[in-house]
Amino acid sequence: MTTWKDFADLKAARKLEELARSPYNLARPDSLPPERIAEYKASACGFDLLYAAQRINDSVLAALQELADEAGLLEQYEAMRRGAVMNRIVGHASEERQVLHTACRDVFSDAPLAPEATAQAEEQLARLKSFLADVDSGAVCNEQGETFTTMLQVGIGGSDLGPRALYLALEKYRLPGRKAAFIANVDPDDAAAVLAGLDLSRTLINVVSKSGSTLETRTNEELARAALAEAGLNPARHLVAVTGAGSPMDDPAKYLASFHMHDYIGGRYSATSMVGGVTLGFALGYDAFIELLRGAHEMDKAAEEQDIRSNLPLLMALLGIWNRNFLGCNTVAVLPYSQALLRFPAHLQQCDMESNGKQVSRLGSPVTWKTGPIVWGEPGTNGQHAFYQLLHQGAEIVPAEFIGFRRSQHGRDITVNGTTSQQKLVANMLAQSLAMAQGREHDNPNKCFSGNRPSSVLIGEQLTPYAMGALLALYENRIALQGFCWNINSFDQEGVQLGKVLADRLLGAMAGVQELSPDAPESSLLKAAGMV
Incomplete structure (x- = not known):
């Protein structure tokens, strides 16, 4: 390179x-x-x-x-697509990951540039196609034997913005009797408003988190589970997961179906993976999602x-x-x-x-x-x-x-x-x-x-x-x-992490499980905001 x-x-x-x-x-x-x-x-x-x-x-x-x-921009672009480790800073600890979101749409190539990653994408597409066929046929249905008409995607950041933007852009092409909805913000009013507008008995809830531990997503998942339980529904019959292999969410006992996302696909570049594919495939149809991938693949080649x-x-x-x-x-x-x-x-x-x-x-x-x-x-x-x-x-x-x-x-x-x-x-x-x-x-x-x-x-x-x-x-x-x-690393997001660390400290103090110094800025902010 x-x-x-x-x-x-x-x-x-x-x-x-x-x-x-x-x-x-x-x-x-x-x-x-x-x-x-x-x-x-x-x-x-x-x-x-x-x-x-x-x-x-x-x-x-x-x-x-x-x-x-x-x-050497095109050389770097080709190296990225072939699986070079692009997510790194020389001489410093970094994620040291490949960047292979393009492999998700290299499925149309006779000679994929990153064959292993593309094979994994093909495996997930086959799993999605089978799952959607079961939904269409009624083999996957609710406890009353009724088909599902809505998929609610629960995720945040790259697990929400891209899929939501694509769904809204292509809503005209959705299948008859199908639609999608989204919850991202941890604001409980957002979740409450979205859930109130759904027939939960005919809704599949798609929880998306690579780590399986994203705080906002897990919180909103629990709100959705509680809403299902209040409606007398079994959450295990209504929830699917898109997560990393081996994550806490990769649990068939808790989810009707699970799909995998990989470390080499960053969240904001993940809309053409299963992060976008499951909901878009449900609402628009498998063939429409394949066409979206085809367009992305052609632009990758361009x-x-x-x-x-x-x-x-x-x-x-x-x-x-x-x-x-x-x-x-x-x-x-x-x-x-x-x-x-x-x-x-x-x-x-x-x-x-x-x-x-x-x-x-x-x-x-x-x-x-x-x-x-x-x-x-x-x-x-x-x-x-x-x-x-x-x-x-x-x-x-x-x-x-x-x-x-x-x-x-x-x-x-x-x-x-x-x-x-x-x-x-x-x-x-x-x-x-x-x-x-x-x-x-x-x-x-x-x-x-x-x-x-x-x-x-x-x-x-x-x-x-x-x-x-x-x-x-x-x-x-x-x-x-x-x-x-x-010459920067476009594939990490360290700037996001500091706020998460400080939020965890504040939440620990609010929950009474972490003691903060009375003189700490966190203590003063909580007091000034009327939260303690």
Whole structure:
């Protein structure tokens, strides 16, 4: 594998610093001629990326290609997919794990890059297919012999955000009489509200935790078990588990069925494993989940292309690095013009910020360059009537990534003033990209738009299971490639752990099993919050 190189040592970075002193001016009257818009377009897996509204020119693209080559980004990507230990920091204790979420969708390959991991994925898919067939036939049913109509997924973080986002995105394709629900927050009001809206007698509860000991998940599982018992139902007939082999949850006496997740698949990258597969397979059908995997697999292959102009994940990664490290943009807005992608930005928040929110390089030294940006977003056109004011005229420059589709999912539309609702949706998306780029001069300074604000438009034909899989893998690979370039470990999350440790101390004090010094900040906070 290519020797890891610090970002600050890359020669191409120096060239990009020079180019960033006079970046392309999008606000010029002639900044977006037809030939630029046509040339600055890349395609893969049914998606077109329109990036003419980025502050780049051919010289910047050439330097970004040099950056990718010098950092060995594709070599690192291939090493990851082949099972190299990527989750490590040189000279320091770390998880020392492989990173093989892509093996879950390499099942379509005649020569999988990580054969053992792909064989394990195939085994789990076969188990899922058999289980779903039993649910469909009624072989798996409740004590009254009735079929199950709902699956409630209980998990948090990567065991919730990705699967929930994918289900909401593809809810249109769910099987007749099937649906999914989710509980993540340890807030008991959330669990109570979700459980109250379900017919528990016909609900399967899917508890997802790799360790089998995640506090929030186990707490919500107990709430669900109590609700089943109150309804006179046997929990063992209603609960399934997705967990690590040998975990406390890997217990056939307590669960109707169990599926395994592996250490080499990180939580935020786990939606194409059984973490997402069980609920998505139940609600959408096994074939729809397979199509989602197929789309992800095709995008994984597209990420192997050497030329950045032909490699969507790599191109998006490098455009993000240009905006972050050389144009000084601290945040990026992901703006889907599809209501079905309501929770996709929330999933990307975790996937990106938990992956690349790091300040130590893989060589064990503090970084001297900016790493992951703040990622956020909401669907358009709603967002246009909310926070777009800042995007257009705020003092902070926020690069935008628009996502849209030419056709709606349901195909139920109406023509008003000569255009359909879907046409209006896409027109608004394209107009926002143009407005941010070109701005507007005006004698009244309050009506003046400076423009020169970068954005890209990612547009597909229709949001199908295949398209959703490709979109998911596009961003997963974009995030990993950026981490490789910044020379950080994108696959651990040590920053999450400190809060858990302190929460355990506070809970111990609240339960009366741990004594804290009266002068300890924890004691003072508990007292000030009225919790003791």
